[in-house]
Amino acid sequence: MALKLKGVEYEYIEEDLKNKSPDLLKYNPVHKKIPILLHNGKPIVESLVILEYIDETWPGPPILPSHPYDRAMARFWAKLIDEKCSSAMGRACLSNGEEQEKANEEANELLTFLENELIGKKFFGGDTIGLVDIAANFIAHWHRFFEEFSEIMQPPLITKDKFPNICEWVNDYINCSIVKENIPQKDKLAQIYLDLIQAAKAAAQ
Structure with a gap:
C-alpha cells in the first residue's frame, strides 16, 4: 500500500509460509517471516520499519506527518x-x-x-x-x-x-x-x- 501511495513500481513475490523459500530464509534469517522489502539487493524487514524506510526513500505523498x-x-x-x-x-x-x-x-x-x-x-x-x-x-x-x-x-x-x-x-x-x-x-x-x-x-x- 505504501509503495502504491508513493507511485513506486515493484515486483510482488508471494510466499508459502508452510514451505519457506531459500530467499526468505536468506533475506530474513533472524525472524524468518514476511514482509521483506528488497531494495538495491539489500533487505529491510519488519512492517513498520519498512513503511518508514519507504517514506524516507521515495518522494510522493508523505506517510508520516512532518511535525x-x-x-x-x-x-x-x-x-x-x-x-x-x-x-x-x-x-x-x-x-x-x-x-x-x-x-x-x-x-x-x-x-x-x-x-x-x-x-x-x-x-x-x-x-x-x-x-x-x-x-x-x-x-x-x-x-x-x-x-x-x-x-x-x-x-x-x-x-x-x-x-x-x-x-x-x-x-x-x-x-x-x-x-x-x-x-x-x-x-x-x-x-x-x-x-x-x-x-x-x-x-x-
Missing part, C-alpha cells in the same frame, strides 16, 4: 495496532471459552482507544491515508470478512453501534481508489480466514 510530535503519535498508534490489536483480535476470533472472553475484553478496550482517536477524522492521518491507516489495514479486511461470514463470529467484534468511527473509517479506507485497486481477492482472503478458524477449533478439541 515531530505528530510523527511520534503516529508511531505510537501504529505500534499499538501492530503489537497489541492484531494479537488481541486474533485471539478473540480464534480462541474459545475463557481465553476468548479475555481476548474480547482486551480487543474491545484497544478498539475503544482507536475509536476515540478517529473522532473528527476521516483517516487516522487526518484527511489522507498515513502510517497508522496502513498499519490498521488488517482491521478493515477482518471487518469485511466477518460481516460476510457473521455466523462464524457471534457476537461480531466490530459493529456500527459499538464502533461507528471505526466502521466509517473502514468504509472510507477500502473505497479509497489506491486501496480498492489492491484489496486481496475476497475468495482467497476468506479461505485463509476460514482455514485459520477451522485449525483453531480442531486444536481446541
Whole structure:
C-alpha cells in the first residue's frame, strides 16, 4: 500500500509460509517471516520499519506527518495496532471459552482507544491515508470478512453501534481508489480466514 501511495513500481513475490523459500530464509534469517522489502539487493524487514524506510526513500505523498510530535503519535498508534490489536483480535476470533472472553475484553478496550482517536477524522492521518491507516489495514479486511461470514463470529467484534468511527473509517479506507485497486481477492482472503478458524477449533478439541 505504501509503495502504491508513493507511485513506486515493484515486483510482488508471494510466499508459502508452510514451505519457506531459500530467499526468505536468506533475506530474513533472524525472524524468518514476511514482509521483506528488497531494495538495491539489500533487505529491510519488519512492517513498520519498512513503511518508514519507504517514506524516507521515495518522494510522493508523505506517510508520516512532518511535525515531530505528530510523527511520534503516529508511531505510537501504529505500534499499538501492530503489537497489541492484531494479537488481541486474533485471539478473540480464534480462541474459545475463557481465553476468548479475555481476548474480547482486551480487543474491545484497544478498539475503544482507536475509536476515540478517529473522532473528527476521516483517516487516522487526518484527511489522507498515513502510517497508522496502513498499519490498521488488517482491521478493515477482518471487518469485511466477518460481516460476510457473521455466523462464524457471534457476537461480531466490530459493529456500527459499538464502533461507528471505526466502521466509517473502514468504509472510507477500502473505497479509497489506491486501496480498492489492491484489496486481496475476497475468495482467497476468506479461505485463509476460514482455514485459520477451522485449525483453531480442531486444536481446541
